[in-house]
Amino acid sequence: MVSRPRLLRGEGCVLVREGQAVEADTPLARGEPHEAPRVLDVAAGLGCSPSRVAGYLRVRVGDCLAEGDIVAERRRWAFWRQQVVSPIAGQVRSVRDGRVMLRVAQPPEEIVAGMPGVVQCVHERRGATVAVTAAHLRGVWGSAHEGTGSIVVIEGADGWLEASQVGLRLRGAIVVAPRVRDAQAIRRAAACLVSGLVVGALPAHLAILCEELGLALLATEGFGDAAISDVIYQGLRPFQQKGGVLFGADAALGLPAELVIPLAQSPQRAMVRYREASVGTVVQLTAGPHRGAVGVISEVPEGRVRTALGDWVSGVYVRLGRGGRVFVAMTNLQVLTREP
Numbered sequence: 001m002v003s004r005p006r007l008l009r010g011e012g013c014v015l016v017r018e019g020q021a022v023e024a025d026t027p028l029a030r031g032e033p034h035e036a037p038r039v040l041d042v043a044a045g046l047g048c049s050p051s052r053v054a055g056y057l058r059v060r061v062g063d064c065l066a067e068g069d070i071v072a073e074r075r076r077w078a079f080w081r082q083q084v085v086s087p088i089a090g091q092v093r094s095v096r097d098g099r100v101m102l103r104v105a106q107p108p109e110e111i112v113a114g115m116p117g118v119v120q121c122v123h124e125r126r127g128a129t130v131a132v133t134a135a136h137l138r139g140v141w142g143s144a145h146e147g148t149g150s151i152v153v154i155e156g157a158d159g160w161l162e163a164s165q166v167g168l169r170l171r172g173a174i175v176v177a178p179r180v181r182d183a184q185a186i187r188r189a190a191a192c193l194v195s196g197l198v199v200g201a202l203p204a205h206l207a208i209l210c211e212e213l214g215l216a217l218l219a220t221e222g223f224g225d226a227a228i229s230d231v232i233y234q235g236l237r238p239f240q241q242k243g244g245v246l247f248g249a250d251a252a253l254g255l256p257a258e259l260v261i262p263l264a265q266s267p268q269r270a271m272v273r274y275r276e277a278s279v280g281t282v283v284q285l286t287a288g289p290h291r292g293a294v295g296v297i298s299e300v301p302e303g304r305v306r307t308a309l310g311d312w313v314s315g316v317y318v319r320l321g322r323g324g325r326v327f328v329a330m331t332n333l334q335v336l337t338r339e340p
Helices: 042-046 051-055 185-193 206-212 230-239 267-276
Strands: 004-008 010-013 027-031 033-040 068-077 080-084 090-096 101-108 109-112 117-123 127-132 133-136 147-153 173-176 198-203 214-223 243-247 258-263 282-287 295-301 315-319 325-329 331-336
Touching: 004 027, 004 117, 004 206, 004 258, 010 101, 027 127, 042 051, 042 080, 042 101, 042 173, 068 127, 133 230, 133 282, 147 230, 185 206, 282 315, 315 331
Parallel strands: 147 173, 173 198, 198 214
Antiparallel strands: 004 127, 010 027, 027 109, 033 101, 068 080, 090 101, 117 127, 133 258, 147 243, 243 258, 282 295, 282 331, 295 315, 315 325
């Protein structure tokens, strides 16, 4: 049995019980709603001194702003104006030293099981540990991101993963390659929405690039140019096209990056979303402030998108009718059907 703790960063409400069977996208715990500050440097945006900002402001303390609302405006010439707009919805909390501080409501954090299995134990107000009978690989180094998808083992030229080998056919897959040294291969993997990479070793600068791009990566040999062990490489071949989960390293909990491949393969909703999600697909939101809402995918962006919380995630833009257009992470979607 392979087990993995799944915990909130703070405290919240646990949604499962010990012994309960879960799927990869089953919510385990939900945090409390909270607010976070967001500072807008209006003086820098208008190109003026902080003392002159008050004369250009279009808002006051206490005003509620929507994304795109004008915060300040400066006329430079008859037909040219400089504007600072709010990048996010929030309430003006203070104005000081040429800066406007917004109070931004954050959706409650939600943690999902990540893999199908059974709740082994419950951690009060934090989450749960999920266990499953699975093949298991632990990395020497791994990025902090995670991905879910089918295992694809590929050959690299002289053992190296090349950018030319990465394309849309690998979208949503966990790709196993001997090693990687090409930054373009990493960038292309992120742009094509590859769920994750499993390699032998990689240079330190590529590890930093993976973190910046939000790409899940597990290195079995750590840093350098060593190829993946032949025992591991050949051992993963029988799992071609099997569903797997690449968990990211969690320094706060002391957890390494791990690849988990459940041995009892069953239909797993989280693993097929990448192939099903396309413009026109009708979906239901399963988490966040619009939980339960039904909408239509209006855009599938290339690569990952940075959320208001600073996380890089794979997702789509969903049209919710009167609710407008919102970005939703893949893990927070349930595919229903397609528009006629």
